[in-house]
Amino acid sequence: MSVNAPAEFALEADDLHKSFGNIEVLKGVSLAAKKHDVITIIGASGSGKSTFLRCLNLLETPTSGRLRVHGEALDLSLAADGRHDKALQQQIERTRAHLGMVFQQFNLWTHMTVLENVMLGPCTVLKRDKVQVEEKAKALLERVGMLEKCHMYPDQLSGGQKQRVAIARALAMDPDVILLDEPTSALDPELVSEVLLVIRELALEGRTMIMVTHEMRFACDVSSHVIFLHQGQIEEQGPPEQLFHNPQSEHLQRFLSSQY
Template sequence: MADPAGAPCVEVVDLHKRFGALEVLRGVSFAVDRGSVVSIIGASGSGKSTLLRCINYLEQPTSGEVRIDGEPIGIERRADGSERRRSMREIGRFRRDLGMVFQQFNLWPHLTVLGNVVEAPIRVRGLPRRQAMELARACLERVQLSEKSSEYPARLSGGQQQRVAIARALAMQPKVMLFDEATSSLDPELTGEVLEVMRGLAVDGTTMIVVTHEMGFAREVSDRVIFLHGGLIEEEGPPAQVFGTPRSERCRQFLAKLLH
């Protein structure tokens, strides 16, 4: 859906997240345009995953806003200027537009591959079964797993499971795909097939926010790279700049450590 106001697809505004005494995000703002790929890099504990989980409200931000096509997810602004926190159900409506891929895949083990992919289109979007099936098969084809559609997740390799998880997210035809360290729990020889699928999505113009440790992927595929440190954006720019000539000393150190 095109947005008349021309707002960015995703807008994160002064996001704070606190777990008890620990402030994990300390005011993060950035925007993602439609069709672009933004990678978020940084050391463990820098707040990358929390940031991604705040975008679809799996974690409720302590303050700040996330807007999808200009509309804030968590708050409703009425015409008279008053504000209201949205209910879980309303937030769910926004989440349909935000496909999420988890580090641990989180496939539903009691459903077949096809069952995993077709579940939300039927139950959440209310598509007729036949149409949902067609859609699900197309999504599985996109991740090259059509032949596994009647298997249960337990019978698949990690890489295959993650590709099913991507198909499951795609089947909701989201505006944005969020990847939370999608390859971090895979054996090295299995990361390639998942990255290949992600690369394909980027080439097709999918809007993506990717939290990753795969610097090669971030460098090649992203339009923009964000380096997060201590809950703040420390460096941000096109990959050539962030990887080639980072202005921040911390970013330089982080990248230097990874290259050794």
């Protein structure tokens, strides 16, 4: 992975490893996402899906491997005391501006209104004009069907409404890539469809997304590429019609049979 390679890919991960103590969770996982790709990562609980996604955004620092975001290679070396050195921290802050993250548990600020939650990143991180940010935030909230709730607080919303706000918050940063970590796993079944509808619309408009999900039928419909993780490694990957309708791996066959 050349440091000066052109930004053909919006995000690249090469041979990522991640250990927690003596437990190796990721054992050399690679991914390359071009613009407009929708890459879905599937696998059983404990296979390393969410850890991999968190490593892409450097919420977890990979033990080894290489990352490039928007053409910029990140130096993943750590300072002697185990913390990010200053140069890496500056890189992380710079490259995170290209990545939007949607979490399982929403991670909205409970003391802020819906509108304030969406405006926070562009105002504080990107230092954009507050009037323009508010205008765009309202447009995004309208888009996800939450404008009428803009002055409410997260505790006054349903789970599905919170997740739609979280998606609007991610979009407000104008990311090159949106990372979604099981965006419907914390929702009651009747609320899942409203969030999946928003994600489907983002896919149709060409947003680049990398998503961890247990919604197999949805993944088959919206993905351009699917990765099956098993015990921290990619066991099978390819177009959705191949993985879902003609799986080659015995582990993938068993996993899919347990999902339908």
